[in-house]
Amino acid sequence: MKKILVFLFALFTFSAQAAESAEGEKFSPGDMIMHHVGDDYTWHFADGVVLPLPVILYGEGKLDVFMSSNFYDEHHQLKPYKGYVMEHGHIYYANEEGEPKVVEGENGEEKHAAPLDLSITKNVASMFVSVLLLFLVFFSIAGAYKKRRGQGPRGVQSFFEPIIIFIRDEIAKTNIGPKYERFMPYLLTIFFFIWFNNLLGLIPGGANLTGNIAVTLVLALMTLLITVFSGNKSYWGHIFNTPGVPWWLKWGIPIMPLVEVIGIFTKPFSLMVRLFANITAGHIIILSLFSLIFIFESVAIGPVSVAFATFMNFLELFVALLQAYIFTLLSAMYFGGAVEEHDHHDDMGHGDAPYAVDAHH
């Protein structure tokens, strides 16, 4: 165990060093950290251990697929390829000089011309790995349930079964109510998708997938869409005709419907930002702790950094689970609000019972 930890830290510091050497003479912690938490066209495990990933570009009516290693010459310097050029982690069309082509934007400002970039980046590749893992784990568990029908769980099955039951009983049943069953596949999928990817992101060299706004955006969007499409009459009634609110705030000055409609979007927006910020922040903190070694240019600071980073890593292991739980829990609560059958005569826990009574009598 100890050996593994030492190895992991060595790997971590090596990749930090790699960033340093790639960036040039002066070590810039900001650049290194942004490079690590951001996306990339190659998968950089350690210095010299680089996995080139496929680049998929579509533009001007043609599809180009090639390996990202084509952008580098034998000295690891960037070079144009097939009329494309990579600059600051983006791929643009190249002009004759091998520089990004400049075009005029809609508002007259100058910008680089870029094709539609559907490359399998580091994040996408990492996601595929996580998906593979998810399939491997849960298909085998499903097989075990079929094979050992009616018997107690065993092995991996007994590790995941309490988690699945927890999600069903404590997250879905308590927050959604009797109609929980139709949301179970989604809740289980996001929980394990987020958790697995959070954990994969903690492995040195791993991608910061769940700390990427595009990923959390899609997850939050799914929750939003499911909430909106499973919303029943009483859910929409609550939004456009909020009970317990004076009529002139609804029909005279439509503040309440406005606020409630904004609320539909702020809820998933908070989901998106929470997951993104928590995971990215964790990565930035750990990377910053390692950057201290290079900023102070001292071996003495190493053990201190490693100690703090170890602590942070354990904290992040917990955060990985916690954020998956929170995302799932809040999604379940939003679904619960959408399918709940409101009795319009009680106060629905808003504490507005006296007004509700006034409004109804």
Next chain:
Amino acid sequence: MNPLVTPGIGLLFWQVVTFLLVLFLLSKFAWKPIMAALREREANIDHALSMAEKAKLEMQSLKADNERLLNEARAERERILKEATEAANHLVEGARAKANEEGQRMIENARLSIENEKKAALTEVKNLAATLSIDIAEKLIKRELQDEQAQRALVQSYLQEANLG
């Protein structure tokens, strides 16, 4: 804008495609059988528990039945014993009473016959005594009447005693 908060089109695309695929495949091939298996197992456990509870109750009622039967048998035995004792007692009592009665009757008979015998004997004795007395008196009178002197003296004494006054 900061690249951190700018969602990349490529990643967005792959995330949507992958996530939907994962959601579909896991739902169909993992969550559905797993949830069904869990539900089935829980139903089985519930069923088994309720069956055990039922068996326990049945056991209890069976035990109570046995107890009742045993008690009944015991009571029956008790009753039969009591009846038998009573019958025996009754028989003995009856026999004794009958014997007593018989004895009494025999004694009475004996007494009556003794009484009769006694009466007959007495009557005979009386008759004999009367006959004897008459015989004696006859003999006496016969003898007395032979002596005139003495007769006179006797009449004289009676007269004196009567003192006709």
